[in-house]
Amino acid sequence: MAETDFEPKIVAFLCNWCTYTGADLAGTSRIQYPPNVRIIRLMCSGSVDPTYVLKPLLDGADGVLIGGCHPGDCHYQSGNYKARRRVIALKEILKNAGIDEDRVWLRWISASEGQRFANTVTEMTEFLKEKGPNPMRREWAV
Amino acid sequence: MRTLIPVENDDTLAAVQGFLRQMLETGIVDTLLVPMETPHGAITPALVSDPEMLDRANPLAPVMGLNAARLAGRVSVREPRDRVGVVLRPCELRALVELIKLQQASLDDLVTIGVDCLGTYDVSVYAAMRDDGGVDMAAYGRGTGLATAPSGELAAEEGYTFRDACQMCEKPHAEGADVTLELFGADLSGGIPVSLPDAMGETLGLTAAEFEADRSRVIEKVVAARTQVRDERFAEIRERLDQEGVEGVFASCIRCHNCMTVCPICYCKTCLFKSQVFDHEPVQYANWAQRKGAYRMPADTTLFHLTRLNHMVLSCVGCGMCTSDCPADLPVGAVFRAIGQETQAVFDYEPGRDVEEPLPLITFQEDEWMDVGEE
Numbered sequence: 468m469a470e471t472d473f474e475p476k477i478v479a480f481l482c483n484w485c486t487y488t489g490a491d492l493a494g495t496s497r498i499q500y501p502p503n504v505r506i507i508r509l510m511c512s513g514s515v516d517p518t519y520v521l522k523p524l525l526d527g528a529d530g531v532l533i534g535g536c537h538p539g540d541c542h543y544q545s546g547n548y549k550a551r552r553r554v555i556a557l558k559e560i561l562k563n564a565g566i567d568e569d570r571v572w573l574r575w576i577s578a579s580e581g582q583r584f585a586n587t588v589t590e591m592t593e594f595l596k597e598k599g600p601n602p603m604r605r606e607w608a609v
Numbered sequence: 610m611r612t613l614i615p616v617e618n619d620d621t622l623a624a625v626q627g628f629l630r631q632m633l634e635t636g637i638v639d640t641l642l643v644p645m646e647t648p649h650g651a652i653t654p655a656l657v658s659d660p661e662m663l664d665r666a667n668p669l670a671p672v673m674g675l676n677a678a679r680l681a682g683r684v685s686v687r688e689p690r691d692r693v694g695v696v697l698r699p700c701e702l703r704a705l706v707e708l709i710k711l712q713q714a715s716l717d718d719l720v721t722i723g724v725d726c727l728g729t730y731d732v733s734v735y736a737a738m739r740d741d742g743g744v745d746m747a748a749y750g751r752g753t754g755l756a757t758a759p760s761g762e763l764a765a766e767e768g769y770t771f772r773d774a775c776q777m778c779e780k781p782h783a784e785g786a787d788v789t790l791e792l793f794g795a796d797l798s799g800g801i802p803v804s805l806p807d808a809m810g811e812t813l814g815l816t817a818a819e820f821e822a823d824r825s826r827v828i829e830k831v832v833a834a835r836t837q838v839r840d841e842r843f844a845e846i847r848e849r850l851d852q853e854g855v856e857g858v859f860a861s862c863i864r865c866h867n868c869m870t871v872c873p874i875c876y877c878k879t880c881l882f883k884s885q886v887f888d889h890e891p892v893q894y895a896n897w898a899q900r901k902g903a904y905r906m907p908a909d910t911t912l913f914h915l916t917r918l919n920h921m922v923l924s925c926v927g928c929g930m931c932t933s934d935c936p937a938d939l940p941v942g943a944v945f946r947a948i949g950q951e952t953q954a955v956f957d958y959e960p961g962r963d964v965e966e967p968l969p970l971i972t973f974q975e976d977e978w979m980d981v982g983e984e
Contacts, residue, residue, distance in 0.1 A: 517919035518881060518912070525912050535982070538975060548973035551981055552956075553919075556970065559955050560918050563847070563948040565854035575982040608905040609856045609912075 475529035475595035477504040477588070480519060482512045484542040485577045486534025492581030500585035501592040504532065511535070512573075513546025517557045520571055524561075527604030529595045530570045532587070537575040547575070569594075570601065610810045610817040613800030614790075621797045622750030625790065626663050628803070628813075629696070629722075633660040635812050638694035638720050642677065642684060644668050650739055650746075651732075654680055656693075668696045668724050668790075669750035672735035673772065676873035676928045678704035682714030694720045698729070699783045700774070700928035703961025704873035706785070707924040710968050713876045723783025725792035727755065728763050728771040731933050738769055758792045759823075761831035774929020774942050777839040782828045785964075793831065794823035843947040846940060850947070855911060858944060861937040862910040868931035868941045874921040882913050914941075918948060923969050924960045925949040 481487040487508045493500060509515060512535025520531045533554060535547040554573045561568040572591055576584050603609060616624040632638050645655040645665045652670045654677045657663060681695040682705070697705065702723050708714040730738065738744040744766045749755075757764050761781075765771045775781070783789045788809070791802040802822050803815075810817070849858050866882065869875045881887075887909055898904040922945055929942035953959060956969035 518916045521912055521915045521919070522909075525909075525915070538979070538982075545973065547982075548975060549970070551978055552970055552973055555955060555978060555981065556923065556952055557919055559952045560915065560922065560948055563850065563951050564915060564918070565850045565852075565857075566915075573982045574984070605901075606856070607901040607903040608860070609910070 473596060473600055475503050475592055475600070476527075477530040477532055477591055477595070478523040478528045479504050479506045479532040479534060479588075480509050480512070480515050481506055481532075481534040482536060482542075482546075483508055483510050485536035485540065486512075486574070486584065488578035489534070489576045489580045489584040492578065493585045494581075496581045498581055498585040500588045503592045503595075504588050511541065511543050511546035512550035513541070513543065513548075515550060515553070517553060520557060524566065524570060524601065525603055525609050527601050527606075529598075529601045529604075530572065530591055532591060533571070533573045534576050534584070534587075535573070537577055540577065567598075567601075569598070610807050610815070611802065611804045612810060612815045612818040613820055614803050614815075616797060616800050619798050620751050621755055621801060622667060622669055624801055625668060625750070626666050628801075629666055629694075630660045630663045631813050632694055632720075632722075633657070633663070637692065637809055637812055639691035640684070641666075641694040641696065642680060643694075643696040644670060644677075646670070650736075652735070656684060666696075667750060669755065670735075670746075671727065671729050671749060671754070671771075672732060673698065673729035673928075673930070673933070674732040675871060676704050676930050677701050678708055678714070678873045679876070681705050681719065682708045682876075685715045685717070685719050686713065690718050692720060693718055694722055696722045696724060697783075697786070698724060698726045699780055700726070700778070700926050701873070702783060702786055703780070703926035704928060706961045706964050707874055707926060707968075708876065709964050710966075711874070711876060711924070716964065720788065721786040722788040722790070723786030724790045725758075725783050726775070726778070726781040727757050727761075727792060728765065728775045728778075728781070730765070730769060731772055734769055738766060743768070755792065755797055758795050758797055759827070761793050761827040763831075763835070772929055773932045773940070774927060777835060777842045777943070777946075778927065778929075779832050779835040779839050780927075780961075781831060781835070782824075791822065791824050794825075794827035796822075839946075842943055843950065846943045846947045850944070855914060855944070859910060859914050859939055859941075862914065862939060863937060864907045864910050864913055865936060866913075867934040867936065869917060871930040871934045872917075872921065873926070873928060873930070874924045875917065877920075881916070882909075914944075918945065922949040922952055923956065923958060926960050 541547045558568040678701045788805040932942035
């Protein structure tokens, strides 16, 4: 595939209360953003087990986006604070394991930030286009 | 108090057995979890209630077939409540601290007895040493086997090697136990240095004694030497991870789950990887094979290790049972320790250091890493 044709695949885990609603707002507001993102709705960013992020990465997804409420706004009080620590640990582990940790993004996007959601997806798509396809996509023996 | 357990005829093991027997007889503990020599010559932990049985106890035997912290959890988290003494190595003590935080063990009913560790062999190596007859295993704990205690030097018997984890263990000294048998720096023919609570010492009829022992100086030396070995090993592993990636280092993994089974920290009864989550319909495998041309089976070996890293590496105490029990001879423990060191540093966390210190992933502060997620 020529580099110019490369369309990254992003798997996004979005919390029900903020980021997913933000994505919904982007849609209802008819804000344009790249169609490279596949959204999976979860109740909370705190319910993202590292395995959810690892599985798509190892199967060849080009990026994983985790979206949650801004600090202080978690519907469950502290889910996003726990997600923050988990993602920090995950990225440190990936870095040390020789896997590109920059393919994992954590972003706080509230229900009213449709524009921020669209911007984030646009930025991430551009970033991953620049970076190129996830080398894991070609691996058959991981 | 600090005092000496008297040793007669250079028989250190008999002195340790006598000390443990007294703990049972005086009722300080109702039962003792301690490594015992079976009639067939294997060393295995056993829960002992009969003081007479303790002539089979051998916490000094240089062999580690499992991390007994899990067993300490087994005898401490549920009723009925007895006082249970647990004789543990330093890496087992550290694992116990982590298991307490994971609510898999409780200190309430435990009396921990820590023993400085002079290095351990794999079970197979220990059995070979015993069977070949070249090494007098009966001598262990009876004078000669503890010859390295004064220097702290890690000296395996000729022709044999200590476990990989022991060779790079920079924490072989028992810390934080209720009772500590202080082997490092001790001239054991003159008695075994022990530190224990005053009340317990009085019950056992011991009085504080003044004696010369170089424990802290010897430990300092041992820690420095082993840290150097560890760092060299970590550098080697990091270079491999850098070049081959974790999928390369673990390429020959057959996903037997041994590393998880023997890991003292991996306590989950329903591990995701033992569930049916990763069992798929035949058509699914066929699709994957079509897409990539070939599809490794069993699949998800790298996912298994990366998930385990995420779930337990912050609590990895470096006992190295994973390496000992890997049929593919993968450096599981070294990889986990090397990655663990970096990850633990992020949270300024040291597994096994303090039972009051919360696990990094169950605690948080509102105003930390404020820039994360806001880009």
